[in-house]
Amino acid sequence: MKKLILLLALILVVASGAQNARSEGETDLSHKDKAVALIRSIESGDSGPVSYVNPEKYIQHNLLVADGLAGFGAVLAQLPAGSAKARVVRAFQDSEYVFLHTEYDFFGPKAGFDIFRFENGLIVEHWDNLQAIAPANPAGRTQFDGPTSVADRDKTEENKTLVKGFVKDVLMGGNPGKITDYIVPAYTQHNPAIGDGLEALGAALKAMADAGTPMIYTANHMILGEGNFVLSVSEGEFLGKPSAFYDLFRVENGRLVEHWDTIEEILPRDAWKNGNGKF
Known part of the structure; x- marks a missing residue:
């Protein structure tokens, strides 16, 4: 308990100086830089990046974490000393949103996507999927290898529209016959259960359907992109359980050529530590 109190006090003190630091021109980092620094601080223990979070407004969508800096601090306090690892593999910015693809060891090894929303230079909202x-x-x-560099920034909106159409037509079943309009045959796949190419994807989806556990997408909540990388945030059902689907696509010449993802079960309402919902 003493450790938790001290940690929360440190977080609040550091965060309270954020406005002064910005007004004095001490923080000229991009939104992307700030989000990456915050995630890396989970491993390094550096308290400075906490100042990039608005201490008066931090809306949390990780259902196991309470709202605000106090909720964030409470989770960190539960970690055994030196146990946390956080390696940001990919980082992207779309206006006031930053989305990261990260390799974690955080209560166990995990692949994760984090989304941060900024207002006036500070983080005010967070979503993730692990x-x-x-x-x-x-x-x-693996769940992490492959290209990381952003290209074609001038095609961001075009690529976001492509992914939005793919989610609606193919993943949500609006017009699944159009799949070859969206994906190249030699599709590179990083989902841990599926091999490369459209044939392997089709076989995996059929096997799940035949087993009575189809992968079902029911709603799309967010499409974010920077250049040739686009992240889709959706909900639905996987293995018979309500689930969140985060799908990251790499786009080349107007087609989807590579895919990474995470799928996380959505906890029952009585297990939530905040009332904001997963999305």
């Missing part, structure tokens, strides 16, 4: 790290998939690919 999945246990698995062995390489049938194509030998």
